[in-house]
Structures are given as C-alpha cells and as structure tokens.
Amino acid sequence: MYLELLRRGYTVNIGKQDSAEVDFIAIRQDEKIYIQVCYVLANDKVTQREFGPLKAISDNYEKMVLSMDWLISFNIDGIKQRNIIDFLLDVKK
Numbered sequence: 001m002y003l004e005l006l007r008r009g010y011t012v013n014i015g016k017q018d019s020a021e022v023d024f025i026a027i028r029q030d031e032k033i034y035i036q037v038c039y040v041l042a043n044d045k046v047t048q049r050e051f052g053p054l055k056a057i058s059d060n061y062e063k064m065v066l067s068m069d070w071l072i073s074f075n076i077d078g079i080k081q082r083n084i085i086d087f088l089l090d091v092k093k
Contacts, residue, residue, distance in 0.1 A: 012025070034062070
C-alpha cells in the first residue's frame with residue numbers, strides 16, 4: 001500500500017495518537033486520505049480496532065478501511081470500508 005500511494009503521487013506518513021495508530025496518511029497538494037488496512041473485518045473487535053483511530057480524527061478529510069472483504073461494503077460515521085483490490089485497481093464503488 002505504501003508503494004502504491006507513493007506511485008500515485010502522495011507523500012505518505014503514519015499517524016499516532018496515544019496508543020492508536022493510523023496506518024497511512026496520504027497527502028497530495030490539498031488532498032488528504034487516512035487509510036487503515038487489515039486482512040478481513042472478521043468480528044466487532046477487529047472492526048472497532050480498525051475504525052476506532054479514524055473516528056478519533058475530527059477533520060473532514062476522507063477516511064477509509066481497506067480489507068479483503070468482498071461481500072460487505074459499508075460506512076461507519078463517514079468512514080468507508082472498501083475492498084483493497086478494488087482500491088488498488090482504482091475501481092470506484
């Protein structure tokens with residue numbers, strides 16, 4: 001993911017607030033995207049772990065959780081869940 005974001009022209013950092021960490025903060029000109037990556041959102045505990053750090057961010061930039069889940073696609077408090085392969089292929093949903 002890091003290399004793909006660089007390839008797309010983003011500057012990439014990680015974010016940390018207390019013990020919570022955001023996997024990638026991608027910045028390109030006036031655009032910023034917060035991204036969490038996980039294998040699958042298998043249960044509520046994993047979903048909370050991945051969405052929690054993004055919920056704590058109070059700005060209005062795009063926030064998303066990327067996973068290998070195909071059958072689900074949802075939005076929690078404006079944070080999108082998206083299939084990581086679709087994201088890498090830039091298939092919009």
